[in-house]
Amino acid sequence: MGGESLGSIAARFDALYTGAITDVLDRRGFLQQTLPPTLAPLEPGMRLAGPAFTVEGRPRPGADYDESIRGTLAMLGSAPAGHVVVYQTNDAENAHLGELSVVSLASRGAVGAVIDGGCRDVELILREGFPVFASHTTPQDCTRRWEVTATEVPIEIGSVEIAPGDYIVADRDGIAVIPSGVRDAVLAEAEAKVATENEIRDAIRAGELPLAAYERYGTF
Numbered sequence: 001m002g003g004e005s006l007g008s009i010a011a012r013f014d015a016l017y018t019g020a021i022t023d024v025l026d027r028r029g030f031l032q033q034t035l036p037p038t039l040a041p042l043e044p045g046m047r048l049a050g051p052a053f054t055v056e057g058r059p060r061p062g063a064d065y066d067e068s069i070r071g072t073l074a075m076l077g078s079a080p081a082g083h084v085v086v087y088q089t090n091d092a093e094n095a096h097l098g099e100l101s102v103v104s105l106a107s108r109g110a111v112g113a114v115i116d117g118g119c120r121d122v123e124l125i126l127r128e129g130f131p132v133f134a135s136h137t138t139p140q141d142c143t144r145r146w147e148v149t150a151t152e153v154p155i156e157i158g159s160v161e162i163a164p165g166d167y168i169v170a171d172r173d174g175i176a177v178i179p180s181g182v183r184d185a186v187l188a189e190a191e192a193k194v195a196t197e198n199e200i201r202d203a204i205r206a207g208e209l210p211l212a213a214y215e216r217y218g219t220f
Contacts, residue, residue, distance in 0.1 A: 006050065006082035009187070010111065013049040013169050016190050018176045020197070021169055023219075024189045028182065035175040036158040039114060039133045042122055046131040047171045048112030051180070053083040054164050056150045057117075059091045063144050071148040076101055078151060081109025084168040088155040089117030094142035097132065099124035106130050114168060114175060116157045118142075133170050193219060 013021075018034075025033045055075055060068070079085050085105060089096050097113055099121035105113065112131040119125070119134040120141070152164045160177050162168075167178040178186050200213050200220065214220040 009183075010049040010082070012187055012191065013167070014047060016169070016187075016194055018169055018171050018173045020190045020193050021176045021178065021186065024186050024193060025176070025178065027189075028186070030179065030182075032159045033177045033179075035114070035160055035177065036116075037174060038135050039116065039157075039175055040135075041170070041172070042119065042132045042134065042137075043126055044172060046112075046133070048084055048114075048131040048133075049169045050082055050084040050111040050167070051165045052086045052162055052168050052177075053079050053110070054152060054155045054162060055085060055087045055148060056153055056155050057087065057089045057091065057096070057142075057146055057148045059093075059145060060147045061145055063147055065144050068143045068145075068147055072101075072143070073104075075148045075151055076104040077108070079105055079108055079110045083110055085110055085113045086155065086157075086162055086168060087113070087115040087117050088157055089115065089142075089146065091117055091142070091146050092136070093138070094118055094140050094145050095120035095138050096142045096146065097125075097134070098141070099128070102128050102130045102132070112168075112170070114157075114170065131170070133175060 095118040097119045102125050115134040118136045118138045120139050154163045162177055165180040167183045169176045200217050203213050
């Protein structure tokens with residue numbers, strides 16, 4: 001899988017679901033890989049999959065407007081194609097992503113955003129079809145109130161450490177973070193698990209008892 005494109009890997013992950021992925025991570029001893037449930041999609045049905053482009057920021061009340069917005073715009077312009085922009089804002093009051101930010105990210109080929117922080121211009125973002133998971137919404141812009149401090153550095157959201165390039169998968173159930181070093185193995189194992197679960201589902205519908213199915217397949 002080393003030569004497989006980002007788009008192909010994303011499509012394979014998108015065919016799975018986060019429950020199967022987290023089960024595989026649990027089996028491998030990665031027990032803290034699910035982001036807090038307070039990070040929710042702007043609209044039900046949003047999904048995303050891709051490596052993390054990490055962003056760290058902090059509140060800065062009274063920041064100079066030009067300086068503040070230049071830092072944000074430089075960050076948006078550096079987001080790589082095929083990546084999910086993952087923010088640790090350290091800020092529960094402001095909106096750190098809006099419609100023009102989304103247009104900028106989408107035009108560069110980014111595939112979504114996960115923000116431990118706020119979002120605004122929700123109706124306009126929904127028209128763009130760009131998946132966003134955020135902690136809150138508010139019309140209050142972060143410019144003059146917040147600043148980007150670093151990109152492509154390890155961040156922490158909830159109890160989950162996210163390194164640049166770790167793989168992010170999000171669906172209606174929540175957001176899973178897959179360490180980059182085990183991405184391919186977790187993908188293959190999750191695909192095998194989903195295939196097995198399809199067999200279990202058919203067996204139970206045909207009358208097999210749940211415990212018997214577990215004993216036969218070794219998973220449930």
